[in-house]
Amino acid sequence: MTERAAVEALIRDAYAARHRGDLEALMDYMHPDCSYRLAGGPQAAAIFAQPDGHSAVREQMAGLIATYVFSNIEELALTVDGGKATLHWRADVECKPTGRSGSFEIMDIFTIADGKLKSVTQFTDTAGVAQLSSA
Numbered sequence: 320m321t322e323r324a325a326v327e328a329l330i331r332d333a334y335a336a337r338h339r340g341d342l343e344a345l346m347d348y349m350h351p352d353c354s355y356r357l358a359g360g361p362q363a364a365a366i367f368a369q370p371d372g373h374s375a376v377r378e379q380m381a382g383l384i385a386t387y388v389f390s391n392i393e394e395l396a397l398t399v400d401g402g403k404a405t406l407h408w409r410a411d412v413e414c415k416p417t418g419r420s421g422s423f424e425i426m427d428i429f430t431i432a433d434g435k436l437k438s439v440t441q442f443t444d445t446a447g448v449a450q451l452s453s454a
Contacts, residue, residue: 326399326431330406333436337380338389338410345384346377350435355379358442386452388413391422404429414451421447 333348354371370379389410396407406427413420423443430438 322401323399325434326402326404327397329431329434329436330397330404330429331394334406334408337384338392340384340388342377342381342384345380346373348436349373349376350432350437352432353436354438356438356440357448358440358445386415388415395424402431404431412448412451417451417453419451421451423447 329348333345336344336348351373352371353373353376354369355376356369370376389412392408392410394406394408396405398405406429407425408427409422409424411420411422425441425443427442428438428440429436
């Protein structure tokens, strides 16, 4: 398998685990020194916290899995350049606690190290996410 194919499989497999709500499988794809950032100010909503390290990212992912359900997922583009990659996708998102849902377009930027996701930065409609999530 080529390096590009391995990175594509890593990203697709990790996202499949996230979308089916499988925290254990998702965290297996994360580097021990990983970070996750949903671009947006943490003062806008708790979801924009920026955890670093496997334990902190695990806690964040557990909360996200418990809160947000994805459907109608469509990959628009996946690009790989060595240890960097981007994924452009869209999905319908439901916030379980509020019952609100909406359609979102998302762009994720990855750094890959040792065959794992070392950093993930996610860009989407942060005002829409905050609105879905607000009580």
